[in-house]
Amino acid sequence: MSGPPRIEIRGARVVDPASGRDAPGSIFIAEGLIAGVGQAPDGFRADETIDAAGLVACPGLVDLSVRLREPGYEYRATLESEMKAAVAGGVTTLACPPDTDPPLDEPGLVEMLKRRAASLERARVYPLGALTVGLKGQRLAEMAELTEAGCVGFFQGQAPLPETSTLLEAMRYASSFGYTVWLRPEDPALAAGGVAHEGEVATRLGLAPIPVIAETIAIRTIVELAMHTGARVHLARLSSAAGAVLVAEAKSRGVPITCDVGIHHLHLCDRDIGEFDSSCRLVPPLRSPADRERLRRALAEGVIDAVCSDHAPVDEDAKQVPFAEAEPGATGLELLLPLTLQWGSECGLAPAQALARVTSDAARVLGVAAGSLVPGVAADICLYDPKASWVVQPQALASQGKNTPFNGYELTGRVVRTIVGGRTVHAS
Amino acid sequence: MNPRRSLQVGPDGKLRHLLTTEGLPAEMIRHILDTADQFVSVSEREVKKVPVLRGKSIFNVFFENSTRTRTTFEIAAKRLSADVINLNVGASSTSKGETLLDTVYNLQAMDADMFVVRHSQSGAPHLIARHVKPGVAVINAGDGRHAHPTQGLLDMYTIRHYKKDFSALTVAIVGDVLHSRVARSQIFALKTLGVPDLRVIGPKTLLPAEVERLGVRVFQDMSAGLKGCDVVIMLRLQNERMNGALLPSAGEFFKCYGLTAQKLALAKPDAIVMHPGPMNRGVEIDSTVADGRQSVILPQVTFGIAVRMAVMSMLGAP
Numbered sequence: 001m002s003g004p005p006r007i008e009i010r011g012a013r014v015v016d017p018a019s020g021r022d023a024p025g026s027i028f029i030a031e032g033l034i035a036g037v038g039q040a041p042d043g044f045r046a047d048e049t050i051d052a053a054g055l056v057a058c059p060g061l062v063d064l065s066v067r068l069r070e071p072g073y074e075y076r077a078t079l080e081s082e083m084k085a086a087v088a089g090g091v092t093t094l095a096c097p098p099d100t101d102p103p104l105d106e107p108g109l110v111e112m113l114k115r116r117a118a119s120l121e122r123a124r125v126y127p128l129g130a131l132t133v134g135l136k137g138q139r140l141a142e143m144a145e146l147t148e149a150g151c152v153g154f155f156q157g158q159a160p161l162p163e164t165s166t167l168l169e170a171m172r173y174a175s176s177f178g179y180t181v182w183l184r185p186e187d188p189a190l191a192a193g194g195v196a197h198e199g200e201v202a203t204r205l206g207l208a209p210i211p212v213i214a215e216t217i218a219i220r221t222i223v224e225l226a227m228h229t230g231a232r233v234h235l236a237r238l239s240s241a242a243g244a245v246l247v248a249e250a251k252s253r254g255v256p257i258t259c260d261v262g263i264h265h266l267h268l269c270d271r272d273i274g275e276f277d278s279s280c281r282l283v284p285p286l287r288s289p290a291d292r293e294r295l296r297r298a299l300a301e302g303v304i305d306a307v308c309s310d311h312a313p314v315d316e317d318a319k320q321v322p323f324a325e326a327e328p329g330a331t332g333l334e335l336l337l338p339l340t341l342q343w344g345s346e347c348g349l350a351p352a353q354a355l356a357r358v359t360s361d362a363a364r365v366l367g368v369a370a371g372s373l374v375p376g377v378a379a380d381i382c383l384y385d386p387k388a389s390w391v392v393q394p395q396a397l398a399s400q401g402k403n404t405p406f407n408g409y410e411l412t413g414r415v416v417r418t419i420v421g422g423r424t425v426h427a428s
Numbered sequence: 429m430n431p432r433r434s435l436q437v438g439p440d441g442k443l444r445h446l447l448t449t450e451g452l453p454a455e456m457i458r459h460i461l462d463t464a465d466q467f468v469s470v471s472e473r474e475v476k477k478v479p480v481l482r483g484k485s486i487f488n489v490f491f492e493n494s495t496r497t498r499t500t501f502e503i504a505a506k507r508l509s510a511d512v513i514n515l516n517v518g519a520s521s522t523s524k525g526e527t528l529l530d531t532v533y534n535l536q537a538m539d540a541d542m543f544v545v546r547h548s549q550s551g552a553p554h555l556i557a558r559h560v561k562p563g564v565a566v567i568n569a570g571d572g573r574h575a576h577p578t579q580g581l582l583d584m585y586t587i588r589h590y591k592k593d594f595s596a597l598t599v600a601i602v603g604d605v606l607h608s609r610v611a612r613s614q615i616f617a618l619k620t621l622g623v624p625d626l627r628v629i630g631p632k633t634l635l636p637a638e639v640e641r642l643g644v645r646v647f648q649d650m651s652a653g654l655k656g657c658d659v660v661i662m663l664r665l666q667n668e669r670m671n672g673a674l675l676p677s678a679g680e681f682f683k684c685y686g687l688t689a690q691k692l693a694l695a696k697p698d699a700i701v702m703h704p705g706p707m708n709r710g711v712e713i714d715s716t717v718a719d720g721r722q723s724v725i726l727p728q729v730t731f732g733i734a735v736r737m738a739v740m741s742m743l744g745a746p
Contacts, residue, residue, distance in 0.1 A: 322555055
C-alpha cells in the first residue's frame with residue numbers, strides 16, 4: 001500500500017495562531033492531514049522524520065492577492081513561475097484576482113485555471129471571480145455559475161465601478177446567495193489620472209495626486225451599501241489612516257466587513273519614491289508616514305484583518321518608463337513572510353499574533369479551511385528559519401517578476417521547507 | 429528607508445546633470461550664476477561665440493513641442509560653438525511603439541555628448557539620466573509639472589541682477605502653481621538661496637497639496653499677498669485650465685489674480701515684475717504692467733541665454 005507517507009516534523013517551535021499554540025513539539029502528518037501536534041496519535045509510526053530543530057513550523061501562509069498573470073499576461077509571469085514563487089515564500093493557499101486577460105468572468109476560465117494550478121501540485125489556488133462582465137462595471141457576472149466553478153468571492157480588481165447603482169445591485173445580488181463582494185475602495189473620479197499620494201512628495205515631484213478622500217468617500221459609500229443590502233464585503237488594500245478609522249467605526253457598528261492591507265504599505269511610504277523610483281509605483285499609492293503608522297497599528301489591533309503580498313509581477317520594460325507611465329505593482333510572494341515578521345516584531349507582537357494575519361485571519365476572510373494546524377485539516381505547513389538573514393536580490397527570486405522596492409534590503413526569516421497536503425513542495 | 433542619492437550632483441560635488449533645482453547646493457547655484465555673468469558679456473560682443481564646447485554634440489530632444497525654449501537652448505549651444513541637433517519627437521515616436529529609452533539609446537549611438545530634454549511626464553529626464561553612458565549629460569528643459577531648472581536659475585539670475593542679495597527679500601509667485609514646473613523650480617532655488625519671505629498666491633484649485641511644506645506662505649487674497657513684495661513673479665495660466673472645474677472663467681481669474689498697476693502699487697515701489705513667458709495679456713497680467721517700468725520680462729529672456737550657456741559649459745567641459 002503506497003498512500004502518502006506518515007511524517008513527523010520533529011523539534012520545531014510550533015506556532016499555530018488559530019489555537020494560540022507557541023511551543024516546541026512535533027507535528028504528525030497522516031493521509032495528508034494533520035494527525036496531531038505535540039502528542040503523537042495512538043499507534044502513529046512515522047515513515048519519514050523531518051528534523052526541524054531551530055526552525056519555526058507554522059501553517060502555510062494564506063495570501064489574499066496573488067496575480068498569476070495567466071491567462072493573458074504570460075510575458076509577465078506564468079503559473080509555473082508564480083506557483084514556484086508561492087511555495088518558495090511559504091504560501092500554500094492563495095486568492096488570485098480576476099484581472100487577467102480575458103478577466104475571470106466565465107466558469108470555463110476559472111475551471112481551466114484551477115485545473116492547471118492543481119496539476120502543478122504546489123499551492124492551493126482560490127480564484128476571485130469578476131464582479132462584472134469583462135470588469136467593465138456594467139453587467140453583473142454569473143456569480144452562481146462562477147461559484148460552482150470554484151470562485152470564493154467577486155472582485156472588480158483595479159477596474160472602476162463608476163455607477164453607485166451598479167454597486168448597489170451587485171451587492172444586493174451577491175447577498176442573495178451569501179457571496180462576498182471584494183472591493184478596492186477608491187472613488188474613480190477623485191482618483192482619475194493620479195499616480196501618487198496627494199501630499200508633499202507628489203507636490204515636490206509634480207506627480208498627479210490621488211487624495212485620501214478618494215478612499216474614504218468610497219469606504220463610506222460601501223459601508224452604507226453593506227448596511228443597506230446586508231452583503232458581506234471585503235475591502236482590499238487599505239492605504240490611509242482615515243480609511244482605517246472608518247473601517248474600525250463600521251466594524252464597531254456590526255457592519256459585515258473585513259479588510260486587508262498590502263505588505264508594501266506597512267513598510268514604505270511616499271518618500272520612498274525618492275527620485276521617481278518606479279518600483280514604488282503601486283496601486284493604491286504609498287501614502288504618508290503617518291498613514292503607514294496607522295495601518296501598522298490597525299493591523300496589529302485587528303481592525304485590518306489580514307496582510308497580503310499583493311503580488312504583481314511586472315516585466316522590466318513596463319517599469320523603465322516615466323513614473324506615471326509605469327505599470328503599477330511589485331513582486332511580493334517571497335517577501336511576505338519576512339516582512340510580516342518584521343512588522344510583528346517592530347510592533348512588539350508575539351510571532352503567533354503576527355502570523356495570524358497571514359494564516360488563520362486571512363483564511364477566515366477567504367472562507368476556506370486553511371491557515372491552521374488543527375488535527376484533521378490539510379497538512380499545509382511552512383517551516384522557516386527565524387534567524388536567517390538574507391539580502392533581497394531580484395535575480396534570485398523564483399517569481400518571474402523581479403520588480404520590488406525592497407531590492408537590496410536585508411530581511412530576517414527564510415522559508416526552509418513548504419509542505420502542502422503532507423507533501424514537500426519546496427525545500428531549500 | 430531608501431538612501432536618497434542624487435543623480436545630478438556626483439560624489440565629487442560636480443554637476444553631472446541638471447534635472448531640478450531641488451537639492452542643488454547654494455554654492456552650486458551661485459557658481460552657475462557667476463559663470464553666467466561671464467557669458468552675458470559674450471552675448472554683447474560683435475562675435476557672439478566662444479569655443480568652450482567646440483566639437484561637442486548637443487541633442488535637443490523635445491517630446492513636447494516648444495519652439496521658444498528649444499530656440500534659447502539652441503542659441504546657447506551655438507554661442508558655445510557646439511553642434512546642435514534638434515529633434516521634435518512629439519508624441520508620434522512613442523505611438524509608433526518606440527520607448528523613451530530606445531529613442532535615447534539610438535541618439536546616444538550617434539555620439540551625443542549632451543541631451544536637452546523636454547517631456548510631458550514628470551521624471552522623464554531622471555529616467556534618461558539614469559540610463560545614459562557615463563559622461564553624457566542631461567539637461568531638463570521641462571518635465572510635466574515637476575521642474576524647469578534652467579528657467580528657475582535664470583529667474584535667480586534676474587533677481588540677483590536687480591536685487592543683489594536674497595537674504596532680505598519678499599517674493600510672491602502668483603497664479604497656477606499647481607500645474608507649474610517653473611514655480612516649483614523657483615521655490616526650491618529661492619529657499620536654498622535664503623529668501624526669508626516666500627509667498628504663493630492663487631485660488632485653492634490652483635495650489636498643490638501641502639505646498640506650505642515647501643516653505644512658502646500661502647495667500648488667497650492677492651492684495652494681502654503682494655504687500656511689501658520686492659519681486660512679483662506671475663505664472664502663465666494655460667488655456668485648458670479655463671475650461672474645467674478649476675476656474676469659472678479667464679475674466680474672473682484676471683479680476684482676482686491678474687496683475688494690474690493698481691495691485692502692483694501694493695508691492696514695494698522698486699519691486700520688479702517677472703513672467704516666464706509666453707504671457708497671456710489680460711489674463712494673468714495687464715499690458716500696462718507687462719510693458720511698464722517695473723517689468724523685467726525681456727531681460728529675463730536675455731539672461732536665459734547666458735544661464736543656459738553656463739549650465740552647458742559646466743556640464744560639457746572636460
